[in-house]
Amino acid sequence: MVTHIVMWKFGNAQDMHEAKSRLESIASLIPQIVAFEVGIDFNRSPAAFDLALYSTFLSREDLAAYQVNPEHVAVAQYIGSVATSRGVVDYEM
Numbered sequence: 001m002v003t004h005i006v007m008w009k010f011g012n013a014q015d016m017h018e019a020k021s022r023l024e025s026i027a028s029l030i031p032q033i034v035a036f037e038v039g040i041d042f043n044r045s046p047a048a049f050d051l052a053l054y055s056t057f058l059s060r061e062d063l064a065a066y067q068v069n070p071e072h073v074a075v076a077q078y079i080g081s082v083a084t085s086r087g088v089v090d091y092e093m
Contacts, residue, residue, distance in 0.1 A: 001034070001093045002057045004066075007049035009085040016040065016050050019079045023053055026071040032062035049087065063090065 010016040020038050027036040035056040041048045057063045066072055080086075 002060055002063050003089075003091050003093060004053075004055045004057065004063055005089045006053045007087045008051045008079060008083040010050050010082060011084050015082040019075075019082065020051055022075045022078055026069075026075055029071045030066055030069050032057055032066045032069075034058060034062075049085070060092075 008016075008019065010019070017040075020040060023038045027033060033055060035054070037054045039052050039054075041050050041052070055066075057066060
């Protein structure tokens with residue numbers, strides 16, 4: 001199993017909520033996804049990110065297929081245009 005975690009910071013809540021909505025809309029459209037969760041931070045610590053995506057895939061190849069899927073690419077382009085910061089971790093279990 002491969003886990004893919006991405007976290008973003010946004011300049012405003014509207015962009016964050018739109019990003020969450022767009023991410024959630026692709027979960028059922030990409031067959032390589034095993035698990036997919038999107039959550040908004042409630043901690044509000046200065047070190048915290050605003051939005052997190054936790055997803056799992058059966059293999060690195062499935063993660064790679066997800067990353068080039070047109071549905072994902074469109075959402076990633078939108079988020080890239082509105083997010084102020086991004087962090088990512090990919091690991092195998």
